Amino acid sequence: MTHRRTVGRAEVFVWQAALGVAIVASWQALVSVHALDPFFFSRPTDIAQRIVRWIATGSLWRHLATTMEESLMGLAVGAALGIVLGFVLARAPFAARVLDPYIKMLNAVPRVVLAPLFLLWFGLGIWSKIALAVTLVFFVMFFNTYQGVRDADPVLIDNVRMLGASERQLTRHVLVPSALTWIFSSLQTSLGFAMVGAVVGEYLGATRGLGYVIAQAEGTFDTTGVFAGMAVLAVVVVIVSAGVTRLERWLLRWKA
């Protein structure tokens, strides 16, 4: 690396905004000169109007709240299961070796094919979506926890042993924090997966949620509705991931 100019946050933001405006403006322009067919591609102004209408009628909040509830529940349950199993297997190498092929097999199952099963098992309500989100979040959390515990620096372990730590204290003061750094670093991915799980679940069968909204719009060839749903989802992800980034920075503040 030869030159490295420090670029201010404001400058980056200006360029980000400019890029977004350019893309949306050219979309609008291409549709208005009929280079793109509005039936297939809608147009940004229509999409914006649709979103404003959703906000005005309040239907947006109802669907969004459902999707967020499913995502967060999926994240919480998937994280809890993944972290516990990751911890147990990291401390029980024999069991880890026995279970290894099964865990890999389960992780290889495409989640979309599970969705209909979950609909049968858990119904059309939020639980089938939570279950789908869990299957995605669980593996990310499991692998990161497992790796984090296994990756704990042996010198740190020896040092606390010499300082008189019991097995429980070793776990609490070294192994858990060591794994937490991995777990926090994967929060971003996990949250994204949780939302994917929730939306896909809604898409395949639900009565509420953004995925349901998109599926309904697609069913009536309403491309404006599809794009509006996607736009809302995108904005939500950006906002939530900014929040996660701040949380992560605070939790890992000891890293220089």
Next chain:
Amino acid sequence: MLEFEHVSRDFATPDGRVYRAIEDVSLAVAPGAFVAIVGPSGCGKSTLLNVAAGLLAPTSGGVRVDGAPLSGVNRHATYMFQQDALLPWKTVRDNVALGLTFAGAPRAEAHARADDWLARVGLASFAGHYPAQLSGGMRKRAIMAQNWILDRRVVLMDEPFSALDVHTRQQMESELLALWDTAERRTIVFVTHDLEEAIALADEVVILSAGPAARIVARHRVTLDRPRDLMELRTQPAFVDLYRTIWAVLRDEVIKSQRGAGGAS
């Protein structure tokens, strides 16, 4: 009294053979003594220290602490490792207080005593910092405080200052001697590959042979007066004489280890 009795230790090599790191090492370290162990790199110095710490069981032979055979982690000793062993997610204060916390001391008391020790090592204003925010020398000071806060008779040190620059290193050596040279001296076993450092700090220098199957080839008393001024010590005739004498022995082992290594490590 820390005694090694005919300690040997084998390791399994990746190709399924047995590598004998140290062979039949017997050494008695008197209470309050500062003993340095030197030897060519890869000669099993750290292995010896890990056996004394109880982190590694000897293949044969044993360690006695005040006459009692050691089994499990040595509760009479602390250990200063070559690598940084501060917990990166804890503040300097919490790190220094760690041993007290493990022993079940109330938080307020542990913090108060940690603050005393931080003041002693000149880190009072860094109590709330994280290790990553400290310089290498400051981290070593924090580690020394973490070791000394516990009332242990023995301190094992494995090249604790080898990663520091020359000047910081000399400063840390002086601070270590100041910590040690009190009315109640702790027993220190200090492993280093640097003969100068060994002579400057220790009462006795023990020389290990080149590995495999390293054993003690010589022991030399260091009769330099204390307190020692490390800034001046290394140019004094008595120091230079000692260095020449001991180096004559160590040199042969270093040459052997280089020949034995033959490019591989």
